Amino acid sequence: MVLSFATCKHFFTEVLFVFRNFLFSTFFLFQNKASKSDEHIPIVYPEAILCVEIYERRHGSVKNQEFLVLGSQLLTDLKDNIYCSTNKLMELNKLHNHSGFFLIEDTFYNDTRHYSAVDYSKPIVDWLDNSSDEVAEKWDAISSGVLKKRQKDLLKGLNISNVPEFKSADMQSTYFSDLHFRLGAGYLYCHQGNCKHTFVIRDMRLIHPEDTQNQAEYPLMTFHMQRRFQKCSVCQIYLATKMTVDDKWAPNNPCYFCKQCYYLLHYKEDDSLLYHHTVYDYFQE
Helix, strand or coil: CCCCHHHHHHHHHHHHHHHHHHHHHHHHHHHHHHCCCCCCCECCCCCEEEEEEEECCCCCCCEEEEEEEECCCEHHHHHCCCCCHHHHHHHHCCCCCCCEEEEECCEEEECCCCCCCCCCCHHHHHHHHHCHHHHHHHHHHHHHHCCCHHHHHHHCCCCCCCCCCCEEEEHHHCEHHHCCCCCCCEEEEEECCCEEEEEEEEEEEECCCCCCCEHHHCCEEEEECCCCCCECCCCCCCECCEEEECCCCCCCCCEEECHHHHHHHHECCCCCECCCCEEEECCCC
16 A cells, blocks of 8 residues: 555654654653752651542543652642642732642641732631521532431530541641541642632552662652644644634634644734734634
8 A cells, every 4th residue: 555645644644743742751850850859868667658649620520740758848849849820820920829739638738938828718707707607508418428317316506516627727737747648539639710720649668678769769759651642723833822802813712723824814924913803812722
């Protein structure tokens, strides 16, 4: 069978694109590790290692990253290494917010290092304190699958609340060894206002000689989800950097363009706009 030139070109383009993605992913992992290996801090024994899984914000069942974290490290060490495209988008629009919290069991651990940081948990804790009847009703609805009707009948008339007493603490002064948690339980990470991720502490063990013995390498990323990058809808070669919406001459809505194709199709030779359209900077997730 003889392949046409167009078919060979298309196949070669796809191979190059896959290889490019592989190189990008490999470079990301290497850069992440290399950036921490400039100094050597010996491990102080005994030391515990926790395996922490971070899940996608939109797809709660899809694991995004996995880290090995030392028990002697602060919660902020993990937060500073979590990748989320929302951070990049907020930075591009100069709206980056340094605030955030981990909700682990009954405690909100807030990141208050930056002068502009906001305590995200305060409105929640205030509502819990000031709306006891509403809170009890909602909590009863949530826990109804655990608390059986017979148990409710036994507790009827008694002034007993099942609602945990939620509290807050500083993330930057809390070590992983200070935490009370359940292995395999789903906890909450919230940042950039309302971007939420589920995270799970999957495993905990003592460090052994085969582990990385440089404390500066931790949190050590052991998994990062390989991503499909959005190519330009026109040339199908370069990665998209622009996205248009309701673009009358675009083949798709929304439509993705690399920088070259976008300016060729939307601007005249004198750099004036060819026709009105809505365009956004597109960030590869």
